[in-house]
Amino acid sequence: MQNITVLGAGIMGHGAAQLFAQAGKKVKIQARRETSLEHARELITNSLQIMVEKEMLTQEKMDQTLANIAYTTDLREAIDGAEFILESIPEVLETKLETYEIIESVVSEKTIIASNTSTFPLAELTQKAKHPERFIITHYFNPPQIVPIVEIVKFEKTDENIVQLTYDLMKEIGKSPVVLQKEITGFIVNRVQVAFLRECFNLIEQGICTAEDIDIAVRGSMGFKWAFCGPLESQDLAGLHTTKAMVGNIMKDLSNTREVPSFLNEMVEKEELGIRSNKGFYTYDDNGEEAIRTRDDNFLDLLKLMQQKEAKAVTSK
Numbered sequence: 001m002q003n004i005t006v007l008g009a010g011i012m013g014h015g016a017a018q019l020f021a022q023a024g025k026k027v028k029i030q031a032r033r034e035t036s037l038e039h040a041r042e043l044i045t046n047s048l049q050i051m052v053e054k055e056m057l058t059q060e061k062m063d064q065t066l067a068n069i070a071y072t073t074d075l076r077e078a079i080d081g082a083e084f085i086l087e088s089i090p091e092v093l094e095t096k097l098e099t100y101e102i103i104e105s106v107v108s109e110k111t112i113i114a115s116n117t118s119t120f121p122l123a124e125l126t127q128k129a130k131h132p133e134r135f136i137i138t139h140y141f142n143p144p145q146i147v148p149i150v151e152i153v154k155f156e157k158t159d160e161n162i163v164q165l166t167y168d169l170m171k172e173i174g175k176s177p178v179v180l181q182k183e184i185t186g187f188i189v190n191r192v193q194v195a196f197l198r199e200c201f202n203l204i205e206q207g208i209c210t211a212e213d214i215d216i217a218v219r220g221s222m223g224f225k226w227a228f229c230g231p232l233e234s235q236d237l238a239g240l241h242t243t244k245a246m247v248g249n250i251m252k253d254l255s256n257t258r259e260v261p262s263f264l265n266e267m268v269e270k271e272e273l274g275i276r277s278n279k280g281f282y283t284y285d286d287n288g289e290e291a292i293r294t295r296d297d298n299f300l301d302l303l304k305l306m307q308q309k310e311a312k313a314v315t316s317k
Contacts, residue, residue: 001169002026003025004017004020004085007079007086007087007088010088011144012140012144013029013116015144015146016088017040019173019175021065021068022048022174024064027068028071028078030071030072030074030078031071031073033073037072040071041071056300056307079103079111086116087099087116087117088115100135111134112136114135114136115136116140118139118186122154122183132157132158133158133159135157136152136154136158137153138153139153146296149175150177151178151180152166153187155183198257199255202261205263267280274288275287
């Protein structure tokens, strides 16, 4: 597949489009407003420039990537000739259904239609589809041009060939795809993340530690280890007899609440929304711009190290 369309020029859309273009694909980004497209162009250019500075890309590769991307506000123009369409528009079901209806009236029956949604199941997304078998979810994580994982989600009507083609495409653009064998709320990552956050919130509510204490503890333990050795492999390396004892001793005392913690509700009610309001668990003075730059810079360093290790492993075979 060489012709890719990305619908939506926001954080997820422009980042995914950059990935496809870096892999040599011809990419069209579509958004309703020209200002959104201009902002996406600026963000992609800045992102690529940082990668050049970190010697993750050459200037020639950056120029080629930018040349691979076209921008348009015309939906029909964007999808004409597309082999793979990534829908990354706002999470409004009716808007998505209207968009899919237009897509299916224009594109070939072989065109794969993927959504970045983490909100709607495929049964809802395809309720009006002529060819539900070619719909799939490819769930990226922010920032998508850096974070390796993509969750591929199918349902009972999805053609297995579509799953394989999507998996191969994600590998081709440098992602680390995982395929869910069953559709489930929250997929893999967000389910694990919410379970983890539930205990973090519980520790704060009990006055055991502060948010900063938790961040320091996690960065210096699981965060350090799991980048190259996931949670289950880590248990293998520690010894499952040790894991069994730890789980048996601690699990009974963990939080099992099904409610959002009261302090989090209060923070949101007080407009303490994190970088959007310059106050959350931490205080910011620039809408988090410096924090985001630092995060992305660190993520790129980690990604570079991962790529170097992967290249070394391939060479040594």
